[in-house]
Amino acid sequence: xxxxxxxxxxxxxxxxxxxxxxxxxVSKQFSSGTLALSDMSLTVEGGEFVSLLGPSGCxxxxxxxxxxxxxxxxSGTIDWPSSRINSKGxxxxxxxxxxxxxxxxxxxxxxxxxxxxxxxxxxxxxxxxADIMAALETVxxxxxxxxxxxxxxxxxxxxxxxxxxxxxxxxxxxxxEPFAALDEITRQKLNDDVLRLWQETGITxxxxxxxxFESAYLSNRIVxxxxxPGRVHADFPLVTSLERDAHYRTSEDYRQACEKxxxxxxxxxxxxxx
Amino acid sequence: xxxxxxxxxxxNRDILLRTLIPIGVVACLILAWQLIILAYEIPQYILPGPxxxxxxxxxxxxxxAPALWVTTQITMQALAxxxxxxxxxxxxxxxxxxxxxxxxxxxxxLQVTPIVAIAPLILIxxxxxxxALLICxxxxxxxxxxxxxxxxxxxxxxxxxxxxxxxxxxxxxTLIFLKLPASLPYFLTGLRIGGGLALIAAVVAEFAAxxxxxxxxxxxxxxxxxxxxxxxxxxxxxxxxxxxxxxIFAITSFISWFFLHRxxxxxxxxxx
Numbered sequence: 127x128x129x130x131x132x133x134x135x136x137x138x139x140x141x142x143x144x145x146x147x148x149x150x151x152v153s154k155q156f157s158s159g160t161l162a163l164s165d166m167s168l169t170v171e172g173g174e175f176v177s178l179l180g181p182s183g184c185x186x187x188x189x190x191x192x193x194x195x196x197x198x199x200x201s202g203t204i205d206w207p208s209s210r211i212n213s214k215g216x217x218x219x220x221x222x223x224x225x226x227x228x229x230x231x232x233x234x235x236x237x238x239x240x241x242x243x244x245x246x247x248x249x250x251x252x253x254x255x256a257d258i259m260a261a262l263e264t265v266x267x268x269x270x271x272x273x274x275x276x277x278x279x280x281x282x283x284x285x286x287x288x289x290x291x292x293x294x295x296x297x298x299x300x301x302x303e304p305f306a307a308l309d310e311i312t313r314q315k316l317n318d319d320v321l322r323l324w325q326e327t328g329i330t331x332x333x334x335x336x337x338x339f340e341s342a343y344l345s346n347r348i349v350x351x352x353x354x355p356g357r358v359h360a361d362f363p364l365v366t367s368l369e370r371d372a373h374y375r376t377s378e379d380y381r382q383a384c385e386k387x388x389x390x391x392x393x394x395x396x397x398x399x400x
Numbered sequence: 401x402x403x404x405x406x407x408x409x410x411x412n413r414d415i416l417l418r419t420l421i422p423i424g425v426v427a428c429l430i431l432a433w434q435l436i437i438l439a440y441e442i443p444q445y446i447l448p449g450p451x452x453x454x455x456x457x458x459x460x461x462x463x464x465a466p467a468l469w470v471t472t473q474i475t476m477q478a479l480a481x482x483x484x485x486x487x488x489x490x491x492x493x494x495x496x497x498x499x500x501x502x503x504x505x506x507x508x509x510l511q512v513t514p515i516v517a518i519a520p521l522i523l524i525x526x527x528x529x530x531x532a533l534l535i536c537x538x539x540x541x542x543x544x545x546x547x548x549x550x551x552x553x554x555x556x557x558x559x560x561x562x563x564x565x566x567x568x569x570x571x572x573x574t575l576i577f578l579k580l581p582a583s584l585p586y587f588l589t590g591l592r593i594g595g596g597l598a599l600i601a602a603v604v605a606e607f608a609a610x611x612x613x614x615x616x617x618x619x620x621x622x623x624x625x626x627x628x629x630x631x632x633x634x635x636x637x638x639x640x641x642x643x644x645x646x647x648i649f650a651i652t653s654f655i656s657w658f659f660l661h662r663x664x665x666x667x668x669x670x671x672x
Binding site: 195218222234275 | 557559560562563564565566567568569573577578581582584662663664665
């Protein structure tokens with residue numbers, strides 16, 4: 127018995143409903159022999175906020191890296207139907223990645239770090255200035271453009287990392303447990319920021335997390351994964367009529383969402399030796 | 401609470417003390433040296449006093465200054481070549497695992513072979529003594545720069561490498577914008593070690609060349625002074641060599657500070 131349901135997109139804007147990424151029967155085996163992913167299929171459409179949730183070792187980060195075009199698949203196919211594909215067979219310019227660590231270059235200022243994706247495309251500092259400042263403004267760091275990463279707090283570094291991801295105006299934002307290392311208060315603040323960003327820009331987000339509460343708060347679709355080997359256990363939408371804000375956190379909708387996600391996660395972990 | 405100007409005042413006093421204390425200690429040692437010479441009436445040919453050394457430095461400046469210039473030149477040229485060679489070969493070595501497996505052992509052999517042992521050979525094959533000295537100093541200074549640089553190039557944050565891949569960076573872009581800046585702290589460590597070693601190797605090579613009958617660097621003047629039992633001049637040459645070493649150390653430390661002080665942990669004052 128699999129509780130998998132057909133993925134649905136709750137957003138009403140039909141123009142957004144274009145598949146951005148499609149995985150078909152993807153398996154990934156590492157050179158060590160570990161089977162990280164087994165026969166995983168997933169289609170993500172424009173405008174979705176998908177959380178990949180699961181116990182550690184379920185391959186959620188591996189799946190995200192494959193979606194980003196980092197690393198080959200052992201079998202199966204991955205396709206980015208609405209992206210330009212470059213000579214290496216990878217999507218160009220439409221995908222951004224936010225890692226668990228801020229992954230900033232310490233020798234560059236905040237401005238230089240956010241400039242990086244554009245610099246690699248050959249866009250000069252002066253030509254990129256407006257875009258960089260706009261991205262920094264989105265994350266509330268306009269006044270810190272000339273600061274070095276070491277001068278910033280953990281949460282601010284993460285914001286710089288998000289600004290860098292946004293500066294190319296991507297269609298798809300991939301986040302790999304981006305706030306796992308932050309304290310609860312900073313984390314909630316950044317969760318709200320990401321939600322606001324998603325609502326305002328219509329960007330598609332795939333968010334890897336191991337937090338039931340984070341995924342239930344943020345996403346309109348949840349993919350629960352199972353470990354050893356990594357595969358999809360459940361895939362369901364989370365619909366609410368409520369605004370996702372501080373009120374939502376105490377609402378019955380949120381409680382039910384958490385309960386549902388939690389149940390699915392326990393199911394996914396069932397039969398596993400601890 | 402300290403206001404900014406008080407803090408600046410404190411910093412100035414700190415810097416002043418940091419400068420005055422070591423100078424004071426050296427001055428006291430020199431004074432003690434002179435007093436011991438006077439008290440025990442030690443003859444100059446055994447141990448000259450600081451006054452005699454200073455006197456010789458002044459009197460023999462005509463001989464010592466050109467020698468100092470020669471040694472400085474050889475050291476600096478060797479260091480410059482070692483920088484170019486060390487960085488260049490390090491970049492070449494990390495291009496692929498097989499290149500590194502094939503070539504790294506050769507560089508290790510060059511390094512572990514004692515330089516004095518190959519100096520006579522180099523003296524035979526090199527067109528001039530100057531070139532021979534340069535080759536010796538280069539071989540010694542080159543290795544710390546190479547090994548530090550290889551280490552640095554291989555220690556780049558994997559997530560940053562992934563990020564560069566994700567944005568479709570070329571090999572060249574990854575090298576210029578990521579690998580080279582990321583290995584800067586390692587490179588500068590190599591530079592500080594290499595700078596000191598270049599001088600040592602220049603002196604050792606000059607000893608070897610001097611015994612072969614040619615040379616005009618400081619180390620040769622030092623040997624010459626010893627043969628003539630002109631001990632004050634020997635000390636004067638020694639003083640100049642250590643001053644040269646100190647200057648090289650100061651310059652390489654400054655370069656290191658200049659490139660790292662804004663961002664690297666090693667150059668930051670810890671505040672708790």
